[in-house]
Amino acid sequence: MNADERRFAVLRAIVADYVSTQEPVGSKMIVERHNLGVSSATVRNDMAVLEEDGLIAQPHTSAGRVPTDKGYRMFVDRLTQVKPLSAAERRAVTAFLDGAVDLDDVMRRSVRLLAQLTRQVAVVQYPTLTRSTVRHCEVVALTPARLMLVLITDSGRVDQRVVDLGQVLTDDDVAQIRTLLGASLTGRPLAAASVAVADLPGTAPAELRDVVTTVATVLIETLVEHPEERLVLGGTGNLTRNVADFPGSLRTVLEALEEQVVVLKLLAAAQDPGTVTVRIGEENEAEEMRDTSVLSIGYGTGTVLGGMGVVGPTRMDYPGSIAAVHAVARYVGEILAGR
Known part of the structure:
Protein backbone atom coordinates (compact mmCIF):
# COMPACT_ATOMS: atom_id res chain seq x y z
CA MET A 1 0.00 0.00 0.00
CA ASN A 2 1.63 3.29 -1.05
CA ALA A 3 1.42 6.46 1.09
CA ASP A 4 -1.58 7.89 -0.84
CA GLU A 5 -3.55 4.66 -0.55
CA ARG A 6 -2.71 4.40 3.14
CA ARG A 7 -3.84 7.99 3.78
CA PHE A 8 -7.10 7.29 1.98
CA ALA A 9 -7.54 4.19 4.18
CA VAL A 10 -7.06 6.45 7.24
CA LEU A 11 -9.63 8.93 5.85
CA ARG A 12 -12.05 6.07 5.18
CA ALA A 13 -11.58 4.83 8.76
CA ILE A 14 -12.27 8.32 10.15
CA VAL A 15 -15.44 8.65 8.02
CA ALA A 16 -16.70 5.20 9.06
CA ASP A 17 -16.05 5.73 12.78
CA TYR A 18 -17.38 9.28 12.91
CA VAL A 19 -20.58 8.31 11.06
CA SER A 20 -21.22 5.41 13.42
CA THR A 21 -20.13 6.93 16.76
CA GLN A 22 -20.65 10.70 16.29
CA GLU A 23 -17.38 11.11 18.19
CA PRO A 24 -14.23 12.74 16.75
CA VAL A 25 -11.72 10.01 15.85
CA GLY A 26 -8.18 9.71 17.26
CA SER A 27 -5.17 7.77 15.92
CA LYS A 28 -5.36 5.25 18.77
CA MET A 29 -8.94 4.36 17.86
CA ILE A 30 -8.00 3.87 14.18
CA VAL A 31 -5.11 1.52 15.06
CA GLU A 32 -7.35 -0.50 17.41
CA ARG A 33 -10.39 -0.74 15.16
CA HIS A 34 -8.97 -0.89 11.65
CA ASN A 35 -6.36 -3.36 10.62
CA LEU A 36 -4.13 -0.96 8.65
CA GLY A 37 -0.90 -2.72 9.64
CA VAL A 38 0.92 0.50 10.63
CA SER A 39 1.90 2.15 13.91
CA SER A 40 0.05 4.86 15.77
CA ALA A 41 2.84 7.30 14.86
CA THR A 42 2.36 6.64 11.11
CA VAL A 43 -1.40 7.16 11.46
CA ARG A 44 -0.75 10.46 13.29
CA ASN A 45 1.53 11.61 10.46
CA ASP A 46 -1.09 10.64 7.88
CA MET A 47 -3.74 12.52 9.84
CA ALA A 48 -1.51 15.62 9.86
CA VAL A 49 -1.25 15.44 6.03
CA LEU A 50 -5.01 14.88 5.67
CA GLU A 51 -5.62 17.90 7.91
CA GLU A 52 -3.20 20.04 5.91
CA ASP A 53 -5.07 19.02 2.73
CA GLY A 54 -8.36 20.14 4.31
CA LEU A 55 -9.85 16.61 4.34
CA ILE A 56 -10.24 16.35 8.12
CA ALA A 57 -10.46 18.96 10.88
CA GLN A 58 -10.15 19.15 14.64
CA PRO A 59 -13.24 20.30 16.54
CA HIS A 60 -12.24 22.84 19.22
CA THR A 61 -12.89 20.70 22.27
CA SER A 62 -11.45 17.41 21.12
CA ALA A 63 -8.20 15.63 20.43
CA GLY A 64 -9.85 13.60 17.63
CA ARG A 65 -10.58 14.60 14.04
CA VAL A 66 -13.76 14.73 11.93
CA PRO A 67 -14.14 14.65 8.13
CA THR A 68 -14.68 17.99 6.33
CA ASP A 69 -17.04 18.43 3.34
CA LYS A 70 -13.95 18.00 1.15
CA GLY A 71 -13.07 14.77 3.01
CA TYR A 72 -16.56 13.36 2.52
CA ARG A 73 -16.39 14.35 -1.16
CA MET A 74 -13.14 12.41 -1.68
CA PHE A 75 -14.63 9.44 0.20
CA VAL A 76 -17.78 9.46 -1.99
CA ASP A 77 -15.82 9.95 -5.24
CA ARG A 78 -13.69 6.93 -4.45
CA LEU A 79 -16.52 4.65 -3.39
CA THR A 80 -15.82 1.61 -5.51
CA GLN A 81 -18.26 -0.49 -3.56
CA VAL A 82 -21.70 0.78 -2.76
CA LYS A 83 -23.04 -1.48 -0.06
CA PRO A 84 -25.79 -3.41 -1.90
CA LEU A 85 -29.16 -3.90 -0.25
CA SER A 86 -29.48 -7.27 1.44
CA ALA A 87 -31.78 -9.87 -0.13
CA ALA A 88 -34.27 -9.28 2.70
CA GLU A 89 -34.23 -5.51 2.09
CA ARG A 90 -34.74 -6.05 -1.65
CA ARG A 91 -37.70 -8.36 -1.00
CA ALA A 92 -39.19 -5.82 1.41
CA VAL A 93 -38.82 -3.03 -1.18
CA THR A 94 -40.51 -5.09 -3.90
CA ALA A 95 -43.34 -6.32 -1.67
CA PHE A 96 -44.01 -2.86 -0.25
CA LEU A 97 -44.04 -1.06 -3.60
CA ASP A 98 -45.88 -3.81 -5.49
CA GLY A 99 -48.83 -3.32 -3.15
CA ALA A 100 -49.42 0.24 -4.43
CA VAL A 101 -52.86 0.80 -5.98
CA ASP A 102 -52.27 4.02 -7.95
CA LEU A 103 -49.76 6.79 -8.64
CA ASP A 104 -50.45 8.64 -5.37
CA ASP A 105 -49.93 5.42 -3.45
CA VAL A 106 -46.64 4.70 -5.29
CA MET A 107 -45.36 8.18 -4.35
CA ARG A 108 -46.40 7.90 -0.67
CA ARG A 109 -44.95 4.40 -0.30
CA SER A 110 -41.64 5.37 -1.98
CA VAL A 111 -41.14 8.24 0.45
CA ARG A 112 -41.91 6.10 3.49
CA LEU A 113 -39.60 3.36 2.27
CA LEU A 114 -36.69 5.72 1.51
CA ALA A 115 -37.03 7.43 4.89
CA GLN A 116 -37.03 4.05 6.68
CA LEU A 117 -34.10 2.59 4.73
CA THR A 118 -31.83 5.65 5.06
CA ARG A 119 -33.17 7.18 8.31
CA GLN A 120 -33.02 10.57 6.54
CA VAL A 121 -35.62 12.90 5.06
CA ALA A 122 -36.95 11.43 1.81
CA VAL A 123 -38.27 13.50 -1.10
CA VAL A 124 -40.08 12.24 -4.19
CA GLN A 125 -41.24 14.44 -7.05
CA TYR A 126 -44.44 13.52 -8.88
CA PRO A 127 -43.87 12.63 -12.54
CA THR A 128 -43.56 15.90 -14.45
CA LEU A 129 -46.22 16.33 -17.09
CA THR A 130 -43.88 17.86 -19.64
CA GLU A 225 -52.29 22.95 -17.95
CA HIS A 226 -49.27 22.49 -15.66
CA PRO A 227 -50.27 22.32 -12.04
CA GLU A 228 -47.50 23.15 -9.62
CA GLU A 229 -44.91 20.41 -9.52
CA ARG A 230 -45.84 18.24 -6.57
CA LEU A 231 -43.49 16.79 -3.99
CA VAL A 232 -43.96 14.24 -1.26
CA LEU A 233 -41.76 14.55 1.82
CA GLY A 234 -41.29 11.97 4.55
CA GLY A 235 -39.18 11.35 7.62
CA THR A 236 -38.49 14.99 8.60
CA GLY A 237 -38.42 13.76 12.20
CA ASN A 238 -35.22 11.87 11.33
CA LEU A 239 -33.33 15.18 11.17
CA THR A 240 -34.13 16.02 14.77
CA ARG A 241 -32.39 12.88 16.09
CA ASN A 242 -29.01 14.61 16.08
CA VAL A 243 -29.38 18.36 16.36
CA ALA A 244 -25.58 18.64 16.82
CA ASP A 245 -25.19 17.69 13.15
CA PHE A 246 -26.58 21.10 12.19
CA PRO A 247 -24.25 23.76 13.62
CA GLY A 248 -26.07 26.46 11.61
CA SER A 249 -29.66 25.82 12.51
CA LEU A 250 -31.90 22.82 12.08
CA ARG A 251 -34.86 25.15 11.84
CA THR A 252 -33.57 26.82 8.66
CA VAL A 253 -33.08 23.37 7.09
CA LEU A 254 -36.65 22.36 7.96
CA GLU A 255 -38.00 25.66 6.62
CA ALA A 256 -36.02 25.19 3.38
CA LEU A 257 -37.51 21.71 2.97
CA GLU A 258 -40.99 23.21 3.25
CA GLU A 259 -40.04 25.66 0.49
CA GLN A 260 -40.72 23.23 -2.31
CA VAL A 261 -38.83 25.40 -4.80
CA VAL A 262 -35.53 24.74 -2.98
CA VAL A 263 -36.11 20.99 -3.03
CA LEU A 264 -37.26 20.94 -6.66
CA LYS A 265 -34.02 22.69 -7.62
CA LEU A 266 -32.03 20.03 -5.78
CA LEU A 267 -33.91 17.27 -7.59
CA ALA A 268 -33.72 18.98 -10.99
CA ALA A 269 -29.99 18.26 -11.04
CA ALA A 270 -30.73 14.52 -11.04
CA GLN A 271 -31.53 13.65 -14.63
CA ASP A 272 -29.76 10.32 -14.92
CA PRO A 273 -31.72 7.30 -13.65
CA GLY A 274 -28.50 5.28 -13.42
CA THR A 275 -26.48 7.58 -11.16
CA VAL A 276 -27.01 9.01 -7.71
CA THR A 277 -25.84 12.65 -7.55
CA VAL A 278 -24.31 13.57 -4.19
CA ARG A 279 -24.05 17.21 -3.08
CA ILE A 280 -22.17 17.68 0.16
CA GLY A 281 -22.46 20.69 2.47
CA GLU A 282 -21.01 23.76 0.74
CA GLU A 283 -21.71 22.24 -2.69
CA ASN A 284 -25.41 22.98 -2.17
CA GLU A 285 -26.44 26.22 -3.88
CA ALA A 286 -29.11 27.11 -1.33
CA GLU A 287 -27.46 28.63 1.72
CA GLU A 288 -29.98 27.02 4.08
CA MET A 289 -28.83 23.57 2.93
CA ARG A 290 -25.10 24.06 3.54
CA ASP A 291 -25.14 21.82 6.65
CA THR A 292 -26.73 18.98 4.70
CA SER A 293 -25.90 16.42 2.07
CA VAL A 294 -28.42 15.78 -0.69
CA LEU A 295 -28.50 12.48 -2.59
CA SER A 296 -30.70 12.56 -5.68
CA ILE A 297 -31.52 10.48 -8.74
CA GLY A 298 -33.96 10.55 -11.66
CA TYR A 299 -36.49 7.71 -11.89
CA GLY A 300 -38.21 6.21 -14.92
CA THR A 301 -37.30 3.61 -17.54
CA GLY A 302 -36.13 5.22 -20.76
CA THR A 303 -37.60 8.65 -19.97
CA VAL A 304 -36.86 10.35 -16.66
CA LEU A 305 -40.28 11.07 -15.13
CA GLY A 306 -39.12 12.89 -12.00
CA GLY A 307 -36.53 13.00 -9.25
CA MET A 308 -36.23 11.48 -5.79
CA GLY A 309 -33.66 11.49 -3.05
CA VAL A 310 -32.77 12.02 0.58
CA VAL A 311 -31.58 14.98 2.63
CA GLY A 312 -29.56 14.49 5.81
CA PRO A 313 -26.55 15.74 7.73
CA THR A 314 -23.13 15.55 6.03
CA ARG A 315 -22.35 12.84 8.63
CA MET A 316 -24.35 10.12 6.91
CA ASP A 317 -23.88 6.54 5.79
CA TYR A 318 -23.15 7.36 2.14
CA PRO A 319 -22.68 3.81 0.77
CA GLY A 320 -25.92 2.55 2.38
CA SER A 321 -27.94 5.65 1.48
CA ILE A 322 -26.73 5.68 -2.15
CA ALA A 323 -27.71 2.00 -2.52
CA ALA A 324 -31.19 2.64 -1.06
CA VAL A 325 -31.88 5.68 -3.26
CA HIS A 326 -30.69 3.77 -6.33
CA ALA A 327 -32.80 0.68 -5.57
CA VAL A 328 -36.04 2.52 -4.75
CA ALA A 329 -35.70 4.69 -7.90
CA ARG A 330 -35.24 1.59 -10.02
CA TYR A 331 -38.30 -0.17 -8.60
CA VAL A 332 -40.48 2.95 -8.91
CA GLY A 333 -39.42 3.34 -12.56
CA GLU A 334 -40.31 -0.30 -13.25
CA ILE A 335 -43.67 -0.06 -11.49
CA LEU A 336 -44.72 3.07 -13.38
CA ALA A 337 -43.54 1.55 -16.69
CA GLY A 338 -45.71 -1.50 -16.01
CA ARG A 339 -48.88 0.42 -15.20
Missing part, protein backbone atom coordinates in the same frame (compact mmCIF):
# COMPACT_ATOMS: atom_id res chain seq x y z
CA ARG A 131 -42.04 14.57 -19.95
CA SER A 132 -45.17 12.41 -20.16
CA THR A 133 -46.63 10.71 -23.21
CA VAL A 134 -50.31 9.95 -23.82
CA ARG A 135 -50.89 6.25 -23.39
CA HIS A 136 -54.63 6.18 -24.05
CA CYS A 137 -57.66 8.44 -24.47
CA GLU A 138 -61.07 6.94 -23.69
CA VAL A 139 -64.40 8.54 -24.66
CA VAL A 140 -67.47 7.46 -22.66
CA ALA A 141 -71.02 8.63 -23.46
CA LEU A 142 -72.63 9.50 -20.11
CA THR A 143 -75.83 10.66 -21.89
CA PRO A 144 -76.42 11.20 -25.62
CA ALA A 145 -75.37 14.87 -25.16
CA ARG A 146 -72.63 14.44 -22.58
CA LEU A 147 -69.22 12.80 -22.87
CA MET A 148 -66.55 11.90 -20.35
CA LEU A 149 -62.96 12.07 -21.63
CA VAL A 150 -60.36 10.00 -19.77
CA LEU A 151 -56.72 10.76 -20.57
CA ILE A 152 -54.05 8.34 -19.29
CA THR A 153 -50.32 9.13 -19.52
CA ASP A 154 -47.36 6.73 -19.41
CA SER A 155 -46.48 7.99 -15.92
CA GLY A 156 -49.75 6.66 -14.52
CA ARG A 157 -51.49 10.03 -14.34
CA VAL A 158 -55.24 9.92 -15.10
CA ASP A 159 -57.25 13.05 -16.02
CA GLN A 160 -61.01 13.05 -16.46
CA ARG A 161 -63.14 15.79 -17.99
CA VAL A 162 -66.90 15.89 -18.58
CA VAL A 163 -68.02 17.74 -21.73
CA ASP A 164 -71.55 19.03 -22.37
CA LEU A 165 -72.03 19.03 -26.12
CA GLY A 166 -75.22 20.93 -26.88
CA GLN A 167 -76.19 18.26 -29.44
CA VAL A 168 -77.16 14.61 -29.34
CA LEU A 169 -74.72 11.94 -30.56
CA THR A 170 -75.33 8.40 -31.79
CA ASP A 171 -73.13 5.46 -30.74
CA ASP A 172 -71.47 5.67 -34.16
CA ASP A 173 -70.64 9.35 -33.61
CA VAL A 174 -69.00 8.52 -30.26
CA ALA A 175 -66.99 5.71 -31.88
CA GLN A 176 -65.82 8.10 -34.62
CA ILE A 177 -64.69 10.69 -32.05
CA ARG A 178 -62.89 7.98 -30.10
CA THR A 179 -61.02 6.89 -33.25
CA LEU A 180 -60.12 10.48 -34.20
CA LEU A 181 -58.74 11.24 -30.73
CA GLY A 182 -56.88 7.94 -30.46
CA ALA A 183 -55.13 8.53 -33.79
CA SER A 184 -53.92 12.02 -32.92
CA LEU A 185 -53.07 11.49 -29.22
CA THR A 186 -51.78 7.98 -28.53
CA GLY A 187 -48.02 7.70 -28.11
CA ARG A 188 -47.40 11.44 -28.41
CA PRO A 189 -45.65 13.62 -25.80
CA LEU A 190 -48.12 16.07 -24.22
CA ALA A 191 -46.88 19.15 -26.09
CA ALA A 192 -47.12 17.40 -29.47
CA ALA A 193 -50.50 15.91 -28.51
CA SER A 194 -52.00 19.34 -27.80
CA VAL A 195 -50.84 20.58 -31.24
CA ALA A 196 -52.37 17.51 -32.92
CA VAL A 197 -55.66 18.00 -31.06
CA ALA A 198 -55.82 21.65 -32.16
CA ASP A 199 -55.72 20.45 -35.79
CA LEU A 200 -58.55 17.91 -35.28
CA PRO A 201 -61.62 20.07 -36.07
CA GLY A 202 -60.27 20.64 -39.58
CA THR A 203 -60.16 16.89 -40.29
CA ALA A 204 -63.50 15.95 -38.64
CA PRO A 205 -66.60 15.11 -40.73
CA ALA A 206 -68.74 18.26 -41.23
CA GLU A 207 -71.63 17.04 -39.01
CA LEU A 208 -69.22 16.41 -36.09
CA ARG A 209 -67.04 19.51 -36.48
CA ASP A 210 -68.73 21.51 -33.69
CA VAL A 211 -68.57 18.61 -31.27
CA VAL A 212 -64.91 17.89 -32.10
CA THR A 213 -64.08 21.60 -31.60
CA THR A 214 -65.68 21.52 -28.12
CA VAL A 215 -63.87 18.28 -27.20
CA ALA A 216 -60.54 19.57 -28.55
CA THR A 217 -60.81 22.78 -26.51
CA VAL A 218 -61.35 20.82 -23.28
CA LEU A 219 -58.51 18.41 -24.08
CA ILE A 220 -56.02 21.18 -24.88
CA GLU A 221 -56.71 22.72 -21.46
CA THR A 222 -55.98 19.35 -19.87
CA LEU A 223 -52.80 18.79 -21.90
CA VAL A 224 -51.17 22.18 -21.48
